[in-house]
Amino acid sequence: MATVAYRNIVKSYGAVRVMEDLSLDIADGEFAVLLGPSGCGKTTLLRMTAGLETVTGGDLLIDGARMNEVHPRDRDIAMVFQNYALYPTMPVWENIGFSLEVRKLPKAEIRKKVEAAAAVLNLTDYLDRYPRELSGGQRQRVAMGRAMVREAKVFLFDEPLSNLDAKLRAQMRMEIRQLHDRLETTTIYVTHDQIEAMTMADKIVLMKGGRIEQVGTPDDLFDAPASLYAADFIGTPAINLIEGAVVDGAFKSAGIHLPLPPGTAATAGQRVTAGLRPSDMTLGAAGSITGRVVLAEKTGVEQNVHLDIGGADFVVTAPRDVSVRPDETVQADIPPQKIHLFDSASGARL
Numbered sequence: 001m002a003t004v005a006y007r008n009i010v011k012s013y014g015a016v017r018v019m020e021d022l023s024l025d026i027a028d029g030e031f032a033v034l035l036g037p038s039g040c041g042k043t044t045l046l047r048m049t050a051g052l053e054t055v056t057g058g059d060l061l062i063d064g065a066r067m068n069e070v071h072p073r074d075r076d077i078a079m080v081f082q083n084y085a086l087y088p089t090m091p092v093w094e095n096i097g098f099s100l101e102v103r104k105l106p107k108a109e110i111r112k113k114v115e116a117a118a119a120v121l122n123l124t125d126y127l128d129r130y131p132r133e134l135s136g137g138q139r140q141r142v143a144m145g146r147a148m149v150r151e152a153k154v155f156l157f158d159e160p161l162s163n164l165d166a167k168l169r170a171q172m173r174m175e176i177r178q179l180h181d182r183l184e185t186t187t188i189y190v191t192h193d194q195i196e197a198m199t200m201a202d203k204i205v206l207m208k209g210g211r212i213e214q215v216g217t218p219d220d221l222f223d224a225p226a227s228l229y230a231a232d233f234i235g236t237p238a239i240n241l242i243e244g245a246v247v248d249g250a251f252k253s254a255g256i257h258l259p260l261p262p263g264t265a266a267t268a269g270q271r272v273t274a275g276l277r278p279s280d281m282t283l284g285a286a287g288s289i290t291g292r293v294v295l296a297e298k299t300g301v302e303q304n305v306h307l308d309i310g311g312a313d314f315v316v317t318a319p320r321d322v323s324v325r326p327d328e329t330v331q332a333d334i335p336p337q338k339i340h341l342f343d344s345a346s347g348a349r350l
């Protein structure tokens with residue numbers, strides 16, 4: 001169990017600075033997810049935490065102790081990689097117990113720890129198999145078992161599910177989260193998949209270009225995105241973004257008039273972008289938005305109705321039994337408190 005803190009972290013590769021003044025606190029036992037697009041610095045931050053990459057500036061603290069120069073072996077951290085990095089010539093039990101063999105623990109003790117981990121991970125019947133004889137999900141579990149037996153203070157995961165198919169990914173993300181709830185080991189989990197972040201995290205750290213854009217619970221990021229970038233990154237289907245201006249105490253753009261959300265800081269004449277989540281909208285006989293139906297995508301549970309509004313694509317999520325026909329003109333509406341407003345120039349939430 002441990003806290004992890006980053007204080008004004010800077011990272012350069014040679015002359016190229018990829019991280020600037022990053023500060024973040026991860027609480028004891030927390031499941032934190034680093035989320036962001038390719039190249040934003042997620043792996044770099046994880047590798048610096050593990051000691052596989054040097055820290056150029058600032059302080060990395062684990063349980064309050066500065067770790068910048070501490071050898072990876074002495075940080076008490078276990079990392080699970082995207083490709084699992086299993087040893088192909090070792091059976092499962094040896095893969096799981098290898099780090100303990102290296103530390104020269106007694107054979108009986110290793111066996112006990114490996115068996116305990118295997119029981120938790122449903123691998124008991126597979127201990128004598130080789131990695132090539134396992135499914136992707138089972139290999140993933142072996143990689144987790146290896147981290148578990150080390151009884152590390154912090155678990156680091158770098159996109160551990162990206163090699164699995166959609167169904168297995170959904171199952172494994174539940175398994176990893178349940179494992180966390182049982183062990184309560186502080187965990188930092190990297191992904192670029194916002195669904196993974198939303199379903200697994202206590203705390204989401206949304207990153208952009210080596211900086212932190214927003215930190216909060218999944219609900220914080222969904223309900224109160226701090227910027228256009230955050231709004232656009234979270235939510236499937238993506239939030240509808242409409243550029244307009246504040247005129248006569250309302251939001252106006254070509255063809256769309258909306259009331260201002262209560263308590264907004266938007267001021268008269270300001271160029272603003274309205275963010276409307278498809279799931280917050282309803283189709284009906286009357287509404288502040290009028291559009292032409294382009295198509296309805298059925299997802300099984302519901303349908304995503306695409307509207308053409310002045311040439312722009314606009315999505316409304318509706319119950320599956322609402323009947324809409326292509327080319328039909330429909331109305332859509334949203335409660336004012338569900339409207340997100342952002343300054344169009346800075347992207348900041350208003």
Ligand SMILES: Nc1ncnc2c1ncn2[C@@H]1O[C@H](COP(=O)(O)OP(=O)(O)OP(=O)(O)O)[C@@H](O)[C@H]1O
Nearest residue numbers: 013016018036037038039040041042043044045192
């Ligand atoms: N060894 C390296 N040498 C030089 N630049 C690097 C090195 N490793 C990473 N970078 C750069 O640092 C930035 C952050 O890379 P990083 O691998 O941390 O991104 P990421 O968020 O993990 O992306 P992805 O989702 O693609 O894995 C990128 O601009 C990348 O090109």
Ligand SMILES: [Mg+2]
Nearest residue numbers: 042043044158
């Ligand atoms: Mg990466």
